[in-house]
Amino acid sequence: MSEPRPATVIRLDAKGVLVRLDEPLDALPEDGYEMWCGVRGRIHRRDRRHQKSPLAVGDRVNVVHTQEDRGAVESIEPRRSTLSRPASFGGRKEHVMAANVDRVVIVSALDDPPFNPSLVDRMLAVVEFSNLEALLVVNKMDLGAEPPAEVEVYRALDVPVILASAHDGRGIEELRKELVNRVSVVAGHSGVGKTSLLNAVQPDLGLAVGAVNPVTGRGKHTTTAAVYVPLADGGAVVDTAGVREFGLFGIPKRDLPWLFKDIAELAQGCRYPDCSHTHEPECAVQEALVEGDLAPFRFDSYLKILESLGEAE
Numbered sequence: 001m002s003e004p005r006p007a008t009v010i011r012l013d014a015k016g017v018l019v020r021l022d023e024p025l026d027a028l029p030e031d032g033y034e035m036w037c038g039v040r041g042r043i044h045r046r047d048r049r050h051q052k053s054p055l056a057v058g059d060r061v062n063v064v065h066t067q068e069d070r071g072a073v074e075s076i077e078p079r080r081s082t083l084s085r086p087a088s089f090g091g092r093k094e095h096v097m098a099a100n101v102d103r104v105v106i107v108s109a110l111d112d113p114p115f116n117p118s119l120v121d122r123m124l125a126v127v128e129f130s131n132l133e134a135l136l137v138v139n140k141m142d143l144g145a146e147p148p149a150e151v152e153v154y155r156a157l158d159v160p161v162i163l164a165s166a167h168d169g170r171g172i173e174e175l176r177k178e179l180v181n182r183v184s185v186v187a188g189h190s191g192v193g194k195t196s197l198l199n200a201v202q203p204d205l206g207l208a209v210g211a212v213n214p215v216t217g218r219g220k221h222t223t224t225a226a227v228y229v230p231l232a233d234g235g236a237v238v239d240t241a242g243v244r245e246f247g248l249f250g251i252p253k254r255d256l257p258w259l260f261k262d263i264a265e266l267a268q269g270c271r272y273p274d275c276s277h278t279h280e281p282e283c284a285v286q287e288a289l290v291e292g293d294l295a296p297f298r299f300d301s302y303l304k305i306l307e308s309l310g311e312a313e
């Protein structure tokens with residue numbers, strides 16, 4: 001049997017784990033980079049019992065070639081970052097959507113399905129908690145004249161925003177530049193055009209896209225599992241399956257005020273250092289709301305998450 005070689009997990013399904021080797025191997029078909037692997041029993045589940053699966057797309061692994069186009073995962077490297085959500089609503093198991101990423105590209109559509117600031121805010125909180133960078137893409141800008149009003153609020157929070165359309169090509173060059181030489185994960189509701197944007201950035205990808213259901217206005221969950229796509233100019237992107245809800249995994253309720261940058265900054269003026277900004281006297285966040293110095297939609301998102309964390313605990 002051959003010696004272990006470093007590789008990246010690019011897909012996971014019932015057939016096993018598809019990896020991309022750092023260096024091609026002559027014995028493998030096509031370009032020699034991809035190999036289907038099983039996972040050796042002894043690494044299965046070690047340290048990752050609370051996770052839906054011990055491996056995630058983006059994981060760095062060491063693999064051995066066994067026969068034809070197949071091999072086995074021998075060991076898993078520690079992760080430098082993760083983007084996670086609960087494996088089920090209110091569940092205790094973690095679903096790692098992508099590992100070893102630098103940046104989360106939050107995609108929302110201008111319309112069809114409608115722009116959803118509360119999902120953007122949830123994802124920004126998770127990005128902050130996970131020590132990742134955020135990039136917001138408002139796709140389908142061909143469907144209207146004006147960007148959503150919330151965009152200015154995000155820019156003021158230092159979140160870079162790209163106004164794009166996978167259909168007419170605006171913003172695509174800008175997005176391509178942002179994706180190069182780093183690893184990004186693209187996330188958002190089904191049908192917002194995550195996969196269409198990646199196909200526009202790199203036209204030879206040919207990933208499947210699906211129409212939005214005209215009756216419900218929702219996407220049809222065309223992308224069913226995360227897939228890691230190396231980019232021609234360097235770097236990689238993980239395309240993910242659209243989410244209906246973006247639950248927060250492992251975030252203690254008391255940390256939430258610090259994950260909303262605008263609220264965290266205002267909170268320095270609150271009387272109580274552990275102010276939840278919901279009922280306490282001399283709350284600078286409440287004052288800012290009255291004065292118009294905090295966007296009401298941001299506070300609404302904060303409250304909604306606070307309530308949902310209350311239910312889960």
Ligand SMILES: Nc1nc2c(ncn2[C@@H]2O[C@H](COP(=O)(O)OP(=O)(O)OP(=O)(O)O)[C@@H](O)[C@H]2O)c(=O)[nH]1
Nearest residue numbers: 166167191193194195196209210211221222223242
């Ligand atoms: N008008 C318009 N439609 C778009 C644009 N981008 C994507 N679409 C359409 O939106 C639908 C959904 O696109 P997908 O790329 O499959 O969306 P997705 O976010 O990957 O969806 P899931 O894989 O289900 O999570 C398709 O019918 C696309 O043709 C755009 O910029 N403008």
Ligand SMILES: [Mg+2]
Nearest residue numbers: 194195222223
């Ligand atoms: Mg998709």
Ligand SMILES: [Zn+2]
Nearest residue numbers: 270275277283
């Ligand atoms: Zn307060």
